[in-house]
Amino acid sequence: MNARTLKTTKRDVVVIGGGPAGLAAAIAAKEAGCGDVLLIERDRILGGILNQCIHDGFGLHTFKEALSGPEYAARYIDRFLELGIEAMEETIVLSLTSDRVIELSTRGTLRRIRAGAVILAMGCRERTRGAISIPGNRPSGVYTAGAAQNFMNLENIMVGRKVCILGSGDIGLIMARRMTLEGASVEAVFEILPYSSGLPRNIQQCLNDYDIPLFLNTTVTEILGKGRLEGIRVASVGEDRAPIPDTERFVACDTLLLSVGLIPENELSRDAGVAMDPVTGGAVVNDSFMTSVDGVFACGNVLHVHDLVDWVSVEAAEAGKFAAEYVRSERGTSSGRIPVRPGAGVRYTLPQSVSGERDCILSLRVAAPWRNRCIVVKDGEREVARKKEMRLHPAEMIRIPLKKEALSDCSSLEVTVE
Numbered sequence: 001m002n003a004r005t006l007k008t009t010k011r012d013v014v015v016i017g018g019g020p021a022g023l024a025a026a027i028a029a030k031e032a033g034c035g036d037v038l039l040i041e042r043d044r045i046l047g048g049i050l051n052q053c054i055h056d057g058f059g060l061h062t063f064k065e066a067l068s069g070p071e072y073a074a075r076y077i078d079r080f081l082e083l084g085i086e087a088m089e090e091t092i093v094l095s096l097t098s099d100r101v102i103e104l105s106t107r108g109t110l111r112r113i114r115a116g117a118v119i120l121a122m123g124c125r126e127r128t129r130g131a132i133s134i135p136g137n138r139p140s141g142v143y144t145a146g147a148a149q150n151f152m153n154l155e156n157i158m159v160g161r162k163v164c165i166l167g168s169g170d171i172g173l174i175m176a177r178r179m180t181l182e183g184a185s186v187e188a189v190f191e192i193l194p195y196s197s198g199l200p201r202n203i204q205q206c207l208n209d210y211d212i213p214l215f216l217n218t219t220v221t222e223i224l225g226k227g228r229l230e231g232i233r234v235a236s237v238g239e240d241r242a243p244i245p246d247t248e249r250f251v252a253c254d255t256l257l258l259s260v261g262l263i264p265e266n267e268l269s270r271d272a273g274v275a276m277d278p279v280t281g282g283a284v285v286n287d288s289f290m291t292s293v294d295g296v297f298a299c300g301n302v303l304h305v306h307d308l309v310d311w312v313s314v315e316a317a318e319a320g321k322f323a324a325e326y327v328r329s330e331r332g333t334s335s336g337r338i339p340v341r342p343g344a345g346v347r348y349t350l351p352q353s354v355s356g357e358r359d360c361i362l363s364l365r366v367a368a369p370w371r372n373r374c375i376v377v378k379d380g381e382r383e384v385a386r387k388k389e390m391r392l393h394p395a396e397m398i399r400i401p402l403k404k405e406a407l408s409d410c411s412s413l414e415v416t417v418e
Contacts (some may be wrong), residue, residue: 001115062314120299149174159275232256282304289351342414362402387400
């Protein structure tokens with residue numbers, strides 16, 4: 001059937017993505033009174049990346065207990081099914097337009113849907129070797145950390161025995177522990193930054209507890225081996241992150257895991273004309289999580305990469321509630337009245353604007369590690385909010401509540417570290 005002859009079905013709220021963000025958003029939209037909610041998921045099961053995260057530590061904020069990834073997902077899937085929300089698994093969204101028309105393929109059948117509101121919850125993907133341009137041969141044994149996690153936890157395939165890890169992101173740290181527990185020798189973790197890019201608790205629990213060394217200001221300069229990886233060359237880096245001559249050394253290994261950052265999956269967002277933030281890699285949103293395109297909302301890791309899945313769920317629930325409200329009221333709230341911008345010491349803030357019509361949460365990440373500092377939100381010289389932190393780290397997302405009353409006379413907000 002030609003795409004132009006497709007019959008268009010109307011739906012109230014369509015959620016794209018069935019991971020933790022999509023599930024929470026769909027549930028919240030339904031609970032907010034929207035009777036017609038559809039969730040689209042490309043995999044054959046719901047739960048997203050949580051299905052391969054068999055370690056615990058999920059749900060400490062949401063459920064006040066430490067759950068594994070599948071256990072955390074199951075709590076939301078059970079509620080999703082209890083509410084009778086429709087899901088289309090094994091379905092790929094092919095396109096999304098600015099007027100919320102979705103074309104999709106499900107089991108070889110093309111469909112078209114016009115949505116009253118769309119919630120983007122596609123998650124993120126890992127940076128690969130090609131994205132960071134590591135020189136050398138192309139042997140087997142080089143994986144992203146998430147791919148290795150999938151092989152080991154879902155397919156029961158051991159990916160290697162003598163392992164090095166580039167990047168100290170949380171997935172890489174967790175896989176250092178996982179591979180050690182499976183009998184592999186993890187030689188070292190190498191991090192190009194002068195500090196770890198993972199959560200401090202994962203440094204302790206996944207590296208220090210197993211005597212796995214972490215080398216900061218160090219990167220991989222070459223991959224060696226023809227059939228199978230035989231080793232890597234690593235070197236110290238300077239402030240410009242370029243390798244320092246005469247510091248290069250060889251490390252023997254048969255496996256290299258890459259944990260070098262995550263990229264929000266925003267191809268559909270861009271196709272729909274959604275304005276993007278160059279720092280987060282996600283959409284520009286207001287405090288209702290609506291993007292620059294009327295009726296299109298974004299939440300979870302497709303919006304900005306989170307440190308804790310609990311915050312993904314909280315944020316997505318807000319997006320689901322506002323999407324249901326948008327459909328019910330049939331009015332646009334696509335732009336916030338008050339712009340929010342990062343100042344000294346702050347890498348980014350989200351949302352990028354607020355309406356001043358409601359209490360909201362401001363999420364941010366700092367640009368470098370500090371101790372005993374304050375996060376300060378100001379409108380010019382007037383202080384709107386302040387939060388004291390004993391420890392600040394770029395890997396940890398900070399959340400600051402903003403009160404409606406404090407925002408009423410604001411013209412713009414700047415967030416700084418003092």
